[in-house]
Amino acid sequence: MSETPLLDIMEALREVPSRVSMGSTGRITDMTKYHSIHGNSIIDIDSFWLDVTNSMITWRKAPTIGLKGSFGDVSNRPLSWFEDGTLNVTESCLDSNLKTRAEKTAILWEGDEPGETRRISYSELLELVCRAANALKSLGVEKGDRVIIYMGMVPEAAVAMLACARIGAVHSVVFGGFSAESLRDRVIDCDAKLVITQDEGMRGGKKIPLKEVCDEALDGDSSVKGVLVYRRTGGPVNWNPVRDVWWHDFVPLQPSECHPKECNAEDPLFILYTSGSTGKPKGLVHTCGGYITYTSYTHATVFDIREDDVYACVADVGWITGHSYIVYGPLANGATTLMFESIPTYPDAGRYWEVVARHGVTIFYTAPTAIRALAAAGDRFVSVHDRSTLRVLGTVGEPINPEAWNWYYDVVGEGRCNVVDTWWQTETGGICISPIAQATPTIGGSATLPLPGIVPQLNDSEGREITGEGEGLLCIKYPWPGQARTVWRDHSRFVSTYFGHFPGLYFTGDGCKRDKRGYLWITGRIDDVINVSGHRMGTAEFESVLVSHSAVSEAGVVGFPHPIKGSGVYAYVVTQPSEEWNQDLSEELNLLCRKRIGAHAKIDLFQHIPGLPKTRSGKVMRRILRKVAEGEMDSLGDISTLADPSVVGAIKDGAKKILYQSD
Numbered sequence: 010m011s012e013t014p015l016l017d018i019m020e021a022l023r024e025v026p027s028r029v030s031m032g033s034t035g036r037i038t039d040m041t042k043y044h045s046i047h048g049n050s051i052i053d054i055d056s057f058w059l060d061v062t063n064s065m066i067t068w069r070k071a072p073t074i075g076l077k078g079s080f081g082d083v084s085n086r087p088l089s090w091f092e093d094g095t096l097n098v099t100e101s102c103l104d105s106n107l108k109t110r111a112e113k114t115a116i117l118w119e120g121d122e123p124g125e126t127r128r129i130s131y132s133e134l135l136e137l138v139c140r141a142a143n144a145l146k147s148l149g150v151e152k153g154d155r156v157i158i159y160m161g162m163v164p165e166a167a168v169a170m171l172a173c174a175r176i177g178a179v180h181s182v183v184f185g186g187f188s189a190e191s192l193r194d195r196v197i198d199c200d201a202k203l204v205i206t207q208d209e210g211m212r213g214g215k216k217i218p219l220k221e222v223c224d225e226a227l228d229g230d231s232s233v234k235g236v237l238v239y240r241r242t243g244g245p246v247n248w249n250p251v252r253d254v255w256w257h258d259f260v261p262l263q264p265s266e267c268h269p270k271e272c273n274a275e276d277p278l279f280i281l282y283t284s285g286s287t288g289k290p291k292g293l294v295h296t297c298g299g300y301i302t303y304t305s306y307t308h309a310t311v312f313d314i315r316e317d318d319v320y321a322c323v324a325d326v327g328w329i330t331g332h333s334y335i336v337y338g339p340l341a342n343g344a345t346t347l348m349f350e351s352i353p354t355y356p357d358a359g360r361y362w363e364v365v366a367r368h369g370v371t372i373f374y375t376a377p378t379a380i381r382a383l384a385a386a387g388d389r390f391v392s393v394h395d396r397s398t399l400r401v402l403g404t405v406g407e408p409i410n411p412e413a414w415n416w417y418y419d420v421v422g423e424g425r426c427n428v429v430d431t432w433w434q435t436e437t438g439g440i441c442i443s444p445i446a447q448a449t450p451t452i453g454g455s456a457t458l459p460l461p462g463i464v465p466q467l468n469d470s471e472g473r474e475i476t477g478e479g480e481g482l483l484c485i486k487y488p489w490p491g492q493a494r495t496v497w498r499d500h501s502r503f504v505s506t507y508f509g510h511f512p513g514l515y516f517t518g519d520g521c522k523r524d525k526r527g528y529l530w531i532t533g534r535i536d537d538v539i540n541v542s543g544h545r546m547g548t549a550e551f552e553s554v555l556v557s558h559s560a561v562s563e564a565g566v567v568g569f570p571h572p573i574k575g576s577g578v579y580a581y582v583v584t585q586p587s588e589e590w591n592q593d594l595s596e597e598l599n600l601l602c603r604k605r606i607g608a609h610a611k612i613d614l615f616q617h618i619p620g621l622p623k624t625r626s627g628k629v630m631r632r633i634l635r636k637v638a639e640g641e642m643d644s645l646g647d648i649s650t651l652a653d654p655s656v657v658g659a660i661k662d663g664a665k666k667i668l669y670q671s672d
């Protein structure tokens with residue numbers, strides 16, 4: 010009989026009682042294990058991910074095939090993972106938890122008013138999801154149909170997502186701050202059959218008229234056959250009796266069981282729209298098997314999830330962070346996941362820490378913009394609340410500056426919590442570069458090292474690989490299961506956006522530095538995407554709104570460093586010859602952005618300029634606009650190809666006044 014080394018037995022004993030099972034790949038508890046698991050994951054990518062998925066995910070038919078396709082061939086064949094497997098992701102998120110966690114809280118909800126709480130156990134959540142799934146079926150929704158979810162942060166938003174997944178319908182959640190026009194664009198683009206919304210949302214004591222915006226979006230011809238309306242506030246709404254159905258009248262009457270639809274691993278699970286550098290937002294498509302594998306694996310790994318954790322990610326389900334790390338990843342791991350309806354500063358800047366104390370939160374995940382705003386409000390808002398339960402603190406959405414990181418670590422975490430700065434994107438589906446709590450030594454400002462399965466590559470702009478210490482454009486070398494497969498009904502856009510820069514590599518759109526110990530430091534977007542308070546916005550979206558105003562002839566929009574929001578929005582505007590530039594016009598333009606894009610789309614600084622800096626061939630030299638807005642006026646580079654170099658002087662002079670005033 011062979012002997013099991015004592016250390017392995019101890020490790021096994023340590024893992025069983027409190028942690029999510031990770032199969033033979035095991036937990037990453039130290040850096041030796043990290044290097045060995047990361048190394049193995051790359052040597053045999055198929056075995057690694059098949060092992061992860063078959064030990065973490067509930068499959069109807071277990072997959073035997075890992076990856077099919079390659080980055081070099083995405084134009085001919087979308088990537089696929091586990092393609093001979095079938096499953097329904099809700100079985101991993103719900104049914105599989107009933108054996109040991111039926112009474113455990115699945116969703117812990119903290120409403121807008123402090124202390125307004127709901128607890129939904131795994132068995133209750135399954136029942137709610139089944140009833141909602143049956144309601145969708147009764148309303149004519151079938152496998153593959155698209156359903157738009159336009160809601161605030163109520164548990165029913167997660168129920169709606171899971172109900173779609175239960176019957177194989179494809180959800181597309183639209184953040185509740187988006188305008189009617191943005192909502193309409195998404196309804197049209199994905200040809201939605203049904204919309205799920207609520208009467209009003211609540212955020213920071215204010216009501217958000219979700220149903221009203223939805224009515225406006227669906228005005229006129231629409232593919233939408235029904236609107237299911239959850240009552241949150243009881244506020245007045247207009248009612249279309251042919252189309253609208255109250256959730257509380259309809260869903261509770263449905264049967265409490267709903268057989269999960271068997272889906273192929275590569276059937277779409279959801280579409281999520283995100284801003285890119287050009288054109289309208291793209292509908293990124295995530296598929297069932299790979300996405301649930303990747304979100305559950307990364308959630309368990311990065312946060313070191315344990316059975317008794319109270320896990321709080323305070324993002325919104327309208328963004329990818331909410332999809333992957335409020336709903337799918339945590340539920341697949343049987344965790345208690347908190348949904349937070351309010352904002353960090355309501356009723357005061359201590360709200361997050363009040364939530365931590367009230368619910369005994371052990372893992373807390375937020376964005377750098379919130380950390381900076383709360384640090385600026387002062388430590389006393391933190392210290393009055395008990396944070397002794399906290400063990401892991403996460404950040405996501407934008408680069409975190411070392412000062413903010415240190416404040417999070419020292420003041421919020423009292424110097425005893427692991428801080429994980431997690432880099433990823435809507436496109437990646439889940440975290441790709443991040444410390445692993447309990448294992449990776451951290452330095453404030455660095456996302457540190459790639460997770461298993463991920464091999465980053467830094468390139469210079471000519472496509473040459475930068476090895477060792479250096480700075481370049483962040484690419485990823487090999488596919489991983491959680492990555493988006495395509496852009497909804499526009500595969501060529503997917504191919505050109507992500508694989509058109511460097512053949513055979515996934516290009517992220519971010520800049521990145523590698524230090525001498527191999528740690529990665531994300532420097533931010535290098536394309537025309539601006540990350541405002543962790544919300545991704547395309548400069549082209551702003552520009553098209555601005556030029557649609559009759560007083561504007563041309564516009565150029567760029568980001569600029571903002572002490573709280575990370576990036577602010579800076580608009581250069583050229584008016585029509587007959588038009589005057591004044592404060593009223595800038596306010597009007599901002600109202601227009603709000604109306605056309607959404608409540609979160611605000612231009613911080615306007616500059617009226619005589620003309621955009623264009624090359625002789627008519628191309629706007631965006632580099633100049635960016636540098637000037639960043640205050641780097643003396644390093645504009647070569648401007649000799651400009652048709653009229655004198656505009657640069659005018660732009661610089663005007664900017665100096667604006668940047669000086671805004672200080």
Ligand code: WTA
Nearest residue numbers: 405406407408430431432433434435531545
């Ligand atoms: C940025 C959010 C630095 C980055 C999950 C990326 C980050 C974009 C980090 C994706 C981080 C996200 N450090 N930058 N830890 N996390 N980003 O699609 O520019 O809303 O490309 O996904 O956010 O934003 P998205």
